[in-house]
Amino acid sequence: MKLATRPLQPPVKANRRFLSASVMVPTLAGFLLCVILVAVSFGSVAIPLTTIVQLVLNGTGLFHFERHWDASLEVIIWQVRMPIVIGAALVGAALAVAGTLFQGMLRNPLADPYLIGTSSGAALGATVAFVLPFDTVYGTFFPLTPLLAFVGALFTVLLVYVVARSDGRTPVVTLLLAGVVVNAVLVAFQTLILTLWPSPDFGRILGLFNWLSGGVAIVGWQSLFIIGFIVIVGILCSLCFASILDVFALGEEGAAHLGLHVERSKFVIVMLGSLLTAAAVSISGLIGFVGLVTPHLMRMLLGPRHRVLLPASALAGAIFLVLADLLARVVLAPMVLPVGVFTALVGAPFFLFLLRSSKRDYTW
Amino acid sequence: MVEREDQAVNTTTTSPLLQMQRVSFGYRGQTLLYEVSLSVQAGEMIGLLGPNGSGKTTLLRLLSGVLRPQQGHVLLKGRDLRQWGRRGVAQHIAVVPQGLHMPFDFTVEHMVSLGRTPFAVSFWRTRGPQDRVLVEDAMVAAGVSTLAERVFNELSGGERQRVMIAMALAQQPAVLLLDEPTSHLDIKYQIETLELVQALNRERAMTIVAAMHDLNLASRYFSRLVLFQRGIVADASPTEVLEPGLLRRVYGINVQVGILRGAEHLSVLPPSRDAVSAEDEPGPATLVHIIAGGGSGELMMRALTDARIPFSAGALNIGDSDHALALRLAKEVITEQPYSPISQAALAQVRTCLAAVKVLIICPTAIGPGNLVLLQVAVQAAEKGLPVILLVSPVGTACAPDDLSTQVANSVQLFGARDYTQGQGLVLLEQLIAAGAHMSESVGEALEEAKKYIGTLLYNTL
Numbered sequence: 001m002k003l004a005t006r007p008l009q010p011p012v013k014a015n016r017r018f019l020s021a022s023v024m025v026p027t028l029a030g031f032l033l034c035v036i037l038v039a040v041s042f043g044s045v046a047i048p049l050t051t052i053v054q055l056v057l058n059g060t061g062l063f064h065f066e067r068h069w070d071a072s073l074e075v076i077i078w079q080v081r082m083p084i085v086i087g088a089a090l091v092g093a094a095l096a097v098a099g100t101l102f103q104g105m106l107r108n109p110l111a112d113p114y115l116i117g118t119s120s121g122a123a124l125g126a127t128v129a130f131v132l133p134f135d136t137v138y139g140t141f142f143p144l145t146p147l148l149a150f151v152g153a154l155f156t157v158l159l160v161y162v163v164a165r166s167d168g169r170t171p172v173v174t175l176l177l178a179g180v181v182v183n184a185v186l187v188a189f190q191t192l193i194l195t196l197w198p199s200p201d202f203g204r205i206l207g208l209f210n211w212l213s214g215g216v217a218i219v220g221w222q223s224l225f226i227i228g229f230i231v232i233v234g235i236l237c238s239l240c241f242a243s244i245l246d247v248f249a250l251g252e253e254g255a256a257h258l259g260l261h262v263e264r265s266k267f268v269i270v271m272l273g274s275l276l277t278a279a280a281v282s283i284s285g286l287i288g289f290v291g292l293v294t295p296h297l298m299r300m301l302l303g304p305r306h307r308v309l310l311p312a313s314a315l316a317g318a319i320f321l322v323l324a325d326l327l328a329r330v331v332l333a334p335m336v337l338p339v340g341v342f343t344a345l346v347g348a349p350f351f352l353f354l355l356r357s358s359k360r361d362y363t364w
Numbered sequence: 365m366v367e368r369e370d371q372a373v374n375t376t377t378t379s380p381l382l383q384m385q386r387v388s389f390g391y392r393g394q395t396l397l398y399e400v401s402l403s404v405q406a407g408e409m410i411g412l413l414g415p416n417g418s419g420k421t422t423l424l425r426l427l428s429g430v431l432r433p434q435q436g437h438v439l440l441k442g443r444d445l446r447q448w449g450r451r452g453v454a455q456h457i458a459v460v461p462q463g464l465h466m467p468f469d470f471t472v473e474h475m476v477s478l479g480r481t482p483f484a485v486s487f488w489r490t491r492g493p494q495d496r497v498l499v500e501d502a503m504v505a506a507g508v509s510t511l512a513e514r515v516f517n518e519l520s521g522g523e524r525q526r527v528m529i530a531m532a533l534a535q536q537p538a539v540l541l542l543d544e545p546t547s548h549l550d551i552k553y554q555i556e557t558l559e560l561v562q563a564l565n566r567e568r569a570m571t572i573v574a575a576m577h578d579l580n581l582a583s584r585y586f587s588r589l590v591l592f593q594r595g596i597v598a599d600a601s602p603t604e605v606l607e608p609g610l611l612r613r614v615y616g617i618n619v620q621v622g623i624l625r626g627a628e629h630l631s632v633l634p635p636s637r638d639a640v641s642a643e644d645e646p647g648p649a650t651l652v653h654i655i656a657g658g659g660s661g662e663l664m665m666r667a668l669t670d671a672r673i674p675f676s677a678g679a680l681n682i683g684d685s686d687h688a689l690a691l692r693l694a695k696e697v698i699t700e701q702p703y704s705p706i707s708q709a710a711l712a713q714v715r716t717c718l719a720a721v722k723v724l725i726i727c728p729t730a731i732g733p734g735n736l737v738l739l740q741v742a743v744q745a746a747e748k749g750l751p752v753i754l755l756v757s758p759v760g761t762a763c764a765p766d767d768l769s770t771q772v773a774n775s776v777q778l779f780g781a782r783d784y785t786q787g788q789g790l791v792l793l794e795q796l797i798a799a800g801a802h803m804s805e806s807v808g809e810a811l812e813e814a815k816k817y818i819g820t821l822l823y824n825t826l
Contacts, residue, residue, distance in 0.1 A: 107467040247481055249468050254461060256430050258535070259454025259482035304468030 018303035025308070028315035032089065035319050039085045039326040040077060044334060047073060083224050087283055088216045088325040088339075089318035090224075092290055094231045094280035096317025097238050099291030100298075100310055101273040104245040105266060106172050113277040113291035116179035116270065117156035120186035122281040123212060125152025127190045130208040131197045145211065146223060146282035153278035156182060161270065169263060172252070175270075214287035214340035216325055223283065230279040235314050238272055241265070242306040249304070289343040290317050290324075293351045300354060320347065379442045381406040381571055382427060382457075382539055387436035389426060394703060396422055398595055398685055399436070406538070409565045409572040411586030413579065413605070415615050418593045420575040421462075424541050427573065429453045440539075454482035458532035462543040464524065466516050472527050473512040476503055479534025499534050505568075506530035506560065522553025529560060540564065542574035546581060554578070558585045579606060579632040594702070595688030606630050613691045616699065650676040650695045651818050653714075653721040655738050657729035661686045663807045664727055664755060669693045671811060673818065676717045679710040679738065686729075705734035711741060718745045723817045725753045725810060726796075730782045731789035739792040746799035751817045753810050754796065754803045 037056070041047050054065035055077055098113035106115075125148035132144065164170050164178035194208075244265050247255045252262045277291070294317045295309065302308050324342040331337065380403035389397045396419050404410060414420045425431040426438055429445040438445045445453055458479070466475075479502065480495045491499075503509040506526045511519065516527060525545060532540055542561065546554040562585055564570045576582040582589060583602040591598040591605050593614050598605045608621050611632065618635045652668060652675040654661050661677065662685070668675045678698025680687040690697045698713045700706055706714075718724060724742060731739065746752045783789040797803070804810035 107465075109467070243481070243484070246470075246474070247478055249466060249470060250464065250478065251461075253425075253430055254464065256450065257428060257454060257457075257459040257461075258478060259451035261450055299468065304470055305474065 019301050021302055021305075021308040021312070024302055025311055025315065028312060028319065032315050032319050032322070035322050035326075036085050036089060039088075039322050040081045042326055042330050043076070043081055045073070045076060047077070052077065083221060084216050084325065085322055087224055087227070088321045090228055090231045091216060091280040091284040091287065092294075092317035092319070092321025093235060093314040094276040094317075095287065095291035096294035096313040096320070097235050097310060098273040098276040098280070099317075100295040100306070100313045101238055101241070101245070101269050101276075102291075103295050104306055104309075105248050105269045105273075106176070107249065107251070108172075108176075109296070110292075112288075113273060113280075114286070114288075116175060116274070117160045117182045117186070118153040118274055118277040118281065119286050120183045120190070121156025122149040122153040122278065123286065124156075124186045124190045124193075125149040126211050126285070127193050127208060128152075130205075130211075131193055143223065146227075149285075150278045150282040153281055154274060156186060157270065157274040157278075161267070170266060210338065211285040213338035214285040214343075215328065215336070215338050216284050216321075227279050227283055231276060234272055234276040234279065235310070238276075239307070239310055241269055241272070242310055245269070245306040246304075284339070287321070287340045287343055289340070289347045290320055293347050294320060297351060297354065380404055380439075381441060382573075383437075383439040383442075384426070384433075385437045385439065387426060387433040387438060389422060389431060389433050395683060396594065397426070398683065398688075400595060401436075402590065402596065402599070404539070404571060404573060406571055407565070407569050408588060409562070409586050410574070411582040411589045412573060412575040412592055413582055413589055414575075414592035418614075420592055421543055423592065424459070424543055424573070424575055427539075428457055428459045428541050430459075451482050454535065456537060457539045457541060458535040458537035460525075460528050460532050460540065460542045460545060462547060464528060469515045469517060471512070472508055472514050472516055472519070472530075473499070473503070475516050475527055476508070476530045476534050479531040482535060498536065502530045502533035505533055505564070520553075521548050522550070522556060525549060525553065525557050526560065529557070529564075533564070537570065539571045539573065542572070544575050544577055547577055554581060561585070579611075580629075583632070584629040593688060593691060594683040595685060597688055597691045602630055606632055609695070610692070613694075613697050650674045650717065650721050652723045652725055652814055653677070653717050654690075654694070654725050654727060655729070655742065656680065656686045656690075656727035657684055657735065659685045660727040660729040660755075662689055664725060664810065665689055665693050667807050667811050668814075671815070673814070676721065678717070679706045679714055679735075706737050711737055714738065714741055715745075718742075718750060721750075722819075723751050723753060723814045725755060725814060726801075727755050728782065730784060732784045736785050736789060736792070739789060739796070743792055743795045743799065746796055746801060752796055752799070752801040753813050754793070754801050755807065755810050756803050756805060 037049060037052055040056075041049050041052050051069050051073070054063075055069070055074060057063040058065055058067075059078070095113050099111070102111040102113060102115055103109065126145050129145040129148040160175065160178045160182045161170065163182065164174040166174070194205075244255075244260065247258055247260055248265075250258070252266075255265075256262050280287075295313050298309055298312045298316055302312050320343070321339070324339050324346060327342045327346070328337045328339045382404040384400055384402040386399045386401055387397060388395060388399055400423065402423075412420050412423065422431065426433055429438065429448075429450070432446070440448055440453065440456055448456070477491060477495070477499045480491055480499065483495070484491070500509070503512060506529045508523065508526045508530050511523060511527070516524065519527065529540075529545075540561070545557050545561065549557060558581060561572055561574065565572050574586070576586070583606055587601065589598075589600065589602050589605040590596055591610065591614060597614055598607075598610060606621050608619055611617075611619050611621070620633045620635055621630055622633075623629070624631050651673055654664060654668075654675055654677040656662075656664065656677060657680060665675070665677065665686075666689075674695045676696035676698070677686070677690040677694040678696075679700045680690055680697065681700050681702055681704065683702045687697070687699065696717060698710050698717065700710050718741065724745060726739075726742060729735070742752060783793075802813055804813055
């Protein structure tokens with residue numbers, strides 16, 4: 001059965017350049033927990049970490065530490081800080097996973113969650129929400145801005161997909177180009193709306209600007225639960241596509257040769273990524289860089305297997321955004337800076353550092 | 365492995381393993397392949413030859429089920445590929461692509477294990493111990509087990525080729541399709557790769573279909589060669605297919621074919637410099653020229669071949685079924701690019717041909733703006749005294765409406781029915797008739813008429 005014609009070479013020493021996944025993923029998870037606790041402790045009132053740990057453990061209902069803290073602390077932590085930090089973690093995880101999905105499926109290193117129209121769709125939705133004279137729909141349950149941003153993002157991706165489709169196929173290049181075109185059109189609409197409805201209320205315009213530059217809004221637990229549900233289900237579904245994404249690395253034709261229904265899988269992956277992005281964007285506005293850099297970072301550390309890459313990216317994205325949000329709140333306190341500033345200012349140099357210090361070439 | 369071989373033995377006796385039945389395919393309304401039929405028996409090793417753009421890769425993609433034929437069927441074990449479904453096809457047919465761009469740093473072992481994808485049991489796709497054994501086996505068979513931990517992108521071209529073959533082997537395919545497996549490789553890896561493929565064919569009874577560029581390697585490793593130019597021009601053993609005249613007409617260049625001293629296989633060489641001029645007169649001179657198209661010349665060309673009358677044909681567009689047939693049967697074929705009007709260069713060749721032959725036969729092809737000039741040239745030749753035979757029977761061609769052929773309409777009406785030039789073609793045909801063209805109702809009649817002009821003595825001696 002031995003068919004090799006060449007003499008056997010001495011086996012090449014297995015050079016493990018990637019960190020072990022079984023160590024890295026739990027480490028990241030633990031680190032995320034620590035980062036969340038630290039982030040909660042910072043703010044206008046400094047709260048000692050031990051107090052926070054006890055308070056949170058009490059919150060689970062399993063422990064009963066004696067209450068030696070002020071009751072107002074509980075309100076600050078549960079109603080103000082925790083939603084923001086958890087929200088940041090969800091947004092980071094969703095964007096990073098979406099980025100991994102798009103990069104893997106499109107085989108394109110520049111792919112990020114906003115590539116095929118989610119950003120402009122969400123921005124247009126948010127703009128409409130800011131222009132409209134009312135703030136919520138259905139009582140106070142759904143704030144208007146997140147809702148319209150979510151709908152806008154998903155709707156735009158569907159539009160892009162329909163535009164790019166011809167003869168029952170959706171070639172990647174057409175998909176990207178359609179994304180660029182639809183982006184341009186929607187941005188034009190957004191500008192048009194803002195020009196035609198000059199709002200006398202400066203606060204509204206500022207609010208829109210803040211939303212566009214990205215920042216985790218203080219949201220209630222109700223909408224956080226909804227977003228959390230979408231994000232977690234979305235990430236779990238993405239994990240099921242891990243091996244399909246590995247096959248996509250061979251190109252669409254290669255994937256078809258291995259028995260994959262390429263068009264069907266492509267559509268589901270695009271929709272999953274867009275759903276995650278839309279959910280994230282609806283509470284955070286447009287935060288750049290997380291979805292682009294986190295997957296690259298994790299791929300450098302852990303290798304390209306998506307079954308490892310996806311959960312690792314989710315955790316790393318969450319850590320990244322919680323930290324960035326912390327910095328945004330702390331650096332010029334009490335002023336809160338847009339998170340997008342920090343994702344770029346911290347993320348970019350760190351990424352460049354890793355890229356250049358990495359011993360081997362990081363090739364695409 | 366054992367069951368696979370049993371299956372292979374069983375299918376040889378019953379039906380072909382892989383079969384194309386009158387498959388047509390094209391992009392955006394332009395036909396690339398027209399009614400191609402091919403059958404592949406289990407255990408065969410077939411080399412697919414043809415110039416660039418001849419449709420070899422398209423043929424392979426149709427065989428692998430990635431492209432679906434617009435007409436006709438591709439059958440695997442007698443069942444249409446569509447019925448097998450994507451996974452079912454992937455469990456039987458593996459493809460080694462021409463080159464592979466990997467965007468990520470996958471290790472060799474991971475890549476090869478992707479070959480098990482069609483057999484994954486669940487969505488989560490955990491690979492069992494059996495899969496691991498098969499992946500290991502595939503890597504050993506392709507000689508890449510020492511590379512298992514290496515990153516695919518950092519391997520040499522030959523090593524990559526072996527890894528891609530290993531990946532295909534992990535699919536445990538009955539049929540292995542290879543798209544130019546030796547392009548981009550140096551001579552050592554070319555030989556190694558083909559030795560490997562041959563060993564797979566012989567030791568694992570794997571059926572091989574490979575598109576090949578290198579005619580010499582093809583003649584050495586493949587027992588059956590299919591020469592392809594938008595249609596199957598020849599399908600036989602290397603000695604029959606690698607015939608200098610055939611290659612000259614298909615590839616458009618003169619070559620020498622022979623067995624080099626000490627070698628066992630045919631070699632195809634470019635002509636030596638002095639030989640170029642000597643090649644000008646290949647074989648007996650042509651006696652008849654045929655203007656045809658769209659299948660209208662098929663019967664006439666076959667009849668001339670049976671009568672052993674050497675003829676030239678053209679100008680014909682690549683992809684026309686008459687073109688594929690003419691490449692096989694005619695001494696000289698004037699070739700025009702697909703879907704292009706006849707160019708000045710091709711017209712000049714037609715004039716040269718007409719100057720050499722004794723009779724011109726015009727088959728009942730459709731006359732459009734593209735080939736109208738051919739009739740003009742024919743009229744000029746006829747006025748100079750070249751005998752012309754007009755085949756008027758449109759039977760068996762799609763170039764005229766059916767109802768017309770049943771009526772005994774006069775011939776001018778028949779011409780009018782396939783004239784798409786608002787009467788210009790008709791005028792030229794009338795000029796031809798005025799210049800003394802003979803009208804024949806059938807191919808047999810035309811053949812007898814042509815023999816009169818050629819002279820019985822002449823063609824009997826041939």
